Amino acid sequence: xxxxxxxxxxxxxxxxVVRRLTVxxxxxxxxxxxxxxxxxxxGLGAKWSATSEIARLQATTSLLELENTSDRxxxxxxxxxxxxxxxxxxxxxxxxxxxxGLAKAMKNLPAVVRSRAVGGGLPFATAGSLVSGNxxxxxxxxxxxxxxxxxxxxxxxxxxxxxxxREALAASTPSIWPTRGWLTARFGERADPFDGGSExxxxxxxxxxxxxxxxxxxxxxxxxxxxxxxxxxxxxxxRHGFGLETRYGHLSRFAVKAGDRVExxxxxxxxxxxxxxxxxxxxxxxxxxxxLLNPLHLLTQTPPRP
Ligand SMILES: [Zn+2]
Numbered sequence: 001x002x003x004x005x006x007x008x009x010x011x012x013x014x015x016x017v018v019r020r021l022t023v024x025x026x027x028x029x030x031x032x033x034x035x036x037x038x039x040x041x042x043g044l045g046a047k048w049s050a051t052s053e054i055a056r057l058q059a060t061t062s063l064l065e066l067e068n069t070s071d072r073x074x075x076x077x078x079x080x081x082x083x084x085x086x087x088x089x090x091x092x093x094x095x096x097x098x099x100x101g102l103a104k105a106m107k108n109l110p111a112v113v114r115s116r117a118v119g120g121g122l123p124f125a126t127a128g129s130l131v132s133g134n135x136x137x138x139x140x141x142x143x144x145x146x147x148x149x150x151x152x153x154x155x156x157x158x159x160x161x162x163x164x165x166r167e168a169l170a171a172s173t174p175s176i177w178p179t180r181g182w183l184t185a186r187f188g189e190r191a192d193p194f195d196g197g198s199e200x201x202x203x204x205x206x207x208x209x210x211x212x213x214x215x216x217x218x219x220x221x222x223x224x225x226x227x228x229x230x231x232x233x234x235x236x237x238x239r240h241g242f243g244l245e246t247r248y249g250h251l252s253r254f255a256v257k258a259g260d261r262v263e264x265x266x267x268x269x270x271x272x273x274x275x276x277x278x279x280x281x282x283x284x285x286x287x288x289x290x291x292l293l294n295p296l297h298l299l300t301q302t303p304p305r306p
Contacts, residue, residue: 054093054159057152058086081149088156092163098170101300105175106166108297109244113288116242117169172240174217176264176301178248178284179271181208187294193278203247203285204295210280212271213255214248215303216262217284225254225269232283233275236268243290249283250275265304 098106106114185193185205192199220240228235232249236256239245252272262268273280286293 054089054096057156057159058089058093078145078149081146085149085152085156088160092156092160095167096163098166099301102170102173102175105298105300106169106173109169109173110288110291110293113242113244114169117165169242171219171264172242172244174240174244174246174286174295174298176215176217177206177299177303178217178246179206179208179212179214179282180303181206181212181271181282183207183296184281187292187296194276202292203249203283205281205283207279207281208271210252210270210272212280213267214251214269214271214282216264216266216268217246217286217299218244218264220244220246220262222256222258222260222262222268224258225256226258228275231276233277234269234272235275238262238268243288245287245290247283247285247287249285250277250281252280 183204184207185201187201187204189198190201191197214236216238218238218240220238223237223239223245225234225236227233228249232247234249234251234254236248236251236254237245238248248269250272251269251274254269256262256266256268271280271282277283284295286295286298
C-alpha cells in the first residue's frame, strides 16, 4: 500500500449527493501511530523534543487534507479544524525555536530548577479549545477523522503547555553578561584582595569604567536596590522565578527600585566601587534556591549593544 491513495465515496440517500474523500491511508496510519507513540510529557530534564513533536503533528494534519471534488461544504468544517490546528502548530513551531546561547544556559541550570518548569501547572486557559467537539452521531461519516483531529488537538495542548513552560524558564534564565567590561575575578576559592588570606569568591568580578551600564541578565522583579553594609555597597537583587536570583554589587547608582519589573537587557544601575571594592567593577552572583552557581556557566549571551 506504499503511497496508495484511497477514495471513500459517501452517498446521501435522501439527496442523492455523492461526496468523494481521498486519503493516503498508509500515511495517515503511520502518522497517527507516530503521534500516539510520543511521550505525553516532554520533560525539560529530558531532551527537549517539542520541535520534533510539532513537526510530526504538522505532518499528520497535512496528510489529513481532504480532497472533495463534489461538495466542498461537506468537508468545510473538517478543513477549518485542520487549518486551525496547523495555525497553532506553526505558532508553536516558531515559539519553540530558542536562541542557541539561551538554550545552552538553560541546559546548565541545576536539575532542580529545570524540574520546576515541568508540570509547573501553568493554566490551560491560553490553549483554549482548538477543535470544537461536536457530538458524533452514528451516521457521522467524518467521525473517525474528527476523533483523530481531537486526539491531535489534545496532544497539541500538551505541547503548547510545555512550550509555554519553557518560554517562562527561558525568560527567567540569567544568560547575558551583566555589563561590558573584562573579567578580573572568577567564582570560587581565591586570595582575599584585602588581606591576602583565602576566601571563597561568591560571584565574578567584571571591571569596567565608572558609570558603565549594568543590565538585568533575565526577566524578573527587583527584590531590593539599596546600600548593603555587608561589603556589597550599592546592591541590586533580582528575583527571576523558578528559585533563581541575581545580585549586582558595588554600583555607583541605581536605575530601578524595589518592586520594579525588569526585562533581560534593561539597564538597572551603573558600575561603581561602593562597599568593599578595589577599583571600579561589578560583582555579579547567581543563586538557585539559595545556592550559589558559577555565573560563567550561564553567561552565554552578550549584553545589548549600547
Ligand atoms: Zn567580587
